[in-house]
Amino acid sequence: MQSPEKRQRGRPRAFNASPDANAVQSLDRALKILAIVAEADGMSLSEIAERSGIAASTTYRMLTTLETHGMVEFEKSEQLWSVGVATYRMGAAFLRRRKLADRARTVMQDLMEKTGETANLGLAEEDCVVFISQVETHQAIRAFFRPGTRSPFHASGIGKAVLANLPAERVTQIIRRTGLEAFTGKTLADAPALVRDLGEIRGRGWSVDDEERYPGMRCVASAIFNEFGEPIGGISVSGPTARVTPERVAELGPIIREAAAEITGMIGGRVAAV
Numbered sequence: 001m002q003s004p005e006k007r008q009r010g011r012p013r014a015f016n017a018s019p020d021a022n023a024v025q026s027l028d029r030a031l032k033i034l035a036i037v038a039e040a041d042g043m044s045l046s047e048i049a050e051r052s053g054i055a056a057s058t059t060y061r062m063l064t065t066l067e068t069h070g071m072v073e074f075e076k077s078e079q080l081w082s083v084g085v086a087t088y089r090m091g092a093a094f095l096r097r098r099k100l101a102d103r104a105r106t107v108m109q110d111l112m113e114k115t116g117e118t119a120n121l122g123l124a125e126e127d128c129v130v131f132i133s134q135v136e137t138h139q140a141i142r143a144f145f146r147p148g149t150r151s152p153f154h155a156s157g158i159g160k161a162v163l164a165n166l167p168a169e170r171v172t173q174i175i176r177r178t179g180l181e182a183f184t185g186k187t188l189a190d191a192p193a194l195v196r197d198l199g200e201i202r203g204r205g206w207s208v209d210d211e212e213r214y215p216g217m218r219c220v221a222s223a224i225f226n227e228f229g230e231p232i233g234g235i236s237v238s239g240p241t242a243r244v245t246p247e248r249v250a251e252l253g254p255i256i257r258e259a260a261a262e263i264t265g266m267i268g269g270r271v272a273a274v
Contacts, residue, residue, distance in 0.1 A: 029054055030062045037063075037072050038087065042080035100224070101133045103266040104235065108135040111259045115252055117239035118143045120219075122158040124233050125150075127178050129159040143217060143238035154194055155183050157209035157221030158234035161260075163194075164201035165223050165231040165272050171198065187212045206253040206260075211241065218244040220252045222260035229272040235260050 070086030
């Protein structure tokens with residue numbers, strides 16, 4: 001007897017038909033148009049319509065929708081459509097994530113061996129940090145962050161390392177937009193207290209999440225920078241407070257700062273001046 005086919009994650013339960021039969025036609029057409037525009041350095045409406053095989057009126061409606069989302073741009077003087085900044089950002093994010101995760105792996109492995117604690121790699125998104133890679137310690141009790149896990153900037157070692165290297169006005173904007181939720185009694189949910197902590201982090205080059213997200217867990221982190229000296233994420237080690245004591249935090253900080261600087265160099269970045 002054949003066992004029922006396992007449902008693939010990311011699809012509805014009732015999804016059985018072929019992708020072609022279930023494709024959203026308008027989305028399929030819009031993506032086709034976007035791909036055509038991305039291949040050239042400026043195209044007219046008639047050229048895009050001809051290449052896509054879609055009526056000019058429909059092509060125009062889709063282009064204007066894509067324009068609203070920043071996916072394409074229209075040059076009025078030349079009457080040409082070209083790829084937009086939002087599309088560039090998506091592509092850059094993909095390349096950055098792959099490049100960073102691949103290059104950082106050996107450093108993370110070495111960091112785990114040196115410290116005996118779990119090494120984590122996270123990327124800064126608009127409102128949070130996303131963990132994209134981890135090298136787990138061999139210890140029985142250890143921290144675990146599933147890839148894709150998100151954490152607020154203010155309650156994350158990597159997040160605070162990123163905030164510490166952003167302009168003050170940008171930090172203020174983030175705080176106003178996201179708020180400062182208190183996850184534990186130690187979370188820095190007060191803006192002045194957080195700003196003071198960020199100043200200390202900036203001065204020494206590494207941050208500490210002292211049970212600010214999860215009770216009984218400490219994390220020490222340092223920021224990773226791009227070619228413009230902007231923080232794009234960070235690397236950290238995390239473990240139970242029984243092992244990651246305040247005395248040990250002081251030892252781990254410089255080690256993690258050095259590891260972050262090494263990854264920064266690997267991706268062609270430069271450490272921001274304090």
